[in-house]
Amino acid sequence: MPVTVLLVDDEPLVRAGLRAVLEAQPDIEVVGEAADGAAVIPLVRRLRPDVVAMDVRMPLLDGIEATRAVLRTVEDPPKILVITTFENDEYVYEALRAGAAGFLLKRARPAEIVHAVRLVAEGESLLFPASVRQLAAEYGDDGGNRAARAVMARAQLTEREAEVLRLMARGLSNAEIAARLVVGTETVKSHVSALLAKLGARDRTQAVIAAYESGFVAPG
DSSP: OOEEEEEEOSOHHHHHHHHHHHHTSTTEEEEEEESSGGGHHHHHHHHOOSEEEEESOOSSSOHHHHHHHHHHHSSSOOEEEEEESOSSOHHHHHHHHHTOOEEEETTOOHHHHHHHHHHHHHOSSOSSHHHHHHHHHHHSOTTOOHHHHHHHHHHOOOHHHHHHHHHHHTTOOHHHHHHHHTSOHHHHHHHHHHHHHHHTOSSHHHHHHHHHHTTSSOOO
16 A cells, blocks of 8 residues: 655645655655645545645644644544754754654655655654754753653653663664664564553654653753
């Protein structure tokens, strides 16, 4: 089955460019478009995309609030891939904190766009880990977030789960973590599922942000 994508951007040329790039791939299908975040929820419910590629800045409802709305109200929601003009942008970090699984620059090359959609859909690796770390260092609470520290303390991660989280924060995929720890990939998936549940994180991006903001992992 192809990865299905909903495009959300107020610029028609951006949507057209993304559609052309993605539909050139045999394993990706663009199932719909929207010009504002306000239109996302009904489209998501009707089209059931795997990934929503969403502009972070839009006139009526921006990508941050649209991400929150989708994840709060839609059962079994899609992965959100935020599209942005600037990489080092507080809006991007807020979108990640709101639940977006990753972000993509509008100037990205076609191969990078395709890779980002596939990676976010698979959910087994962190997209642009160095950039996420940089955003956390600049806009996160740098270990001073009481709520994040409390969540991390309550989670009571096992030694192996903590090790897996640290490797996730470095951007390693499940397969790479398995090779590093000399265990099976399914074992790593089990550890990832367990630590996500303990942290109340929707995906590995939110788990990594929690790790940075609680001081469990240093973003610098």
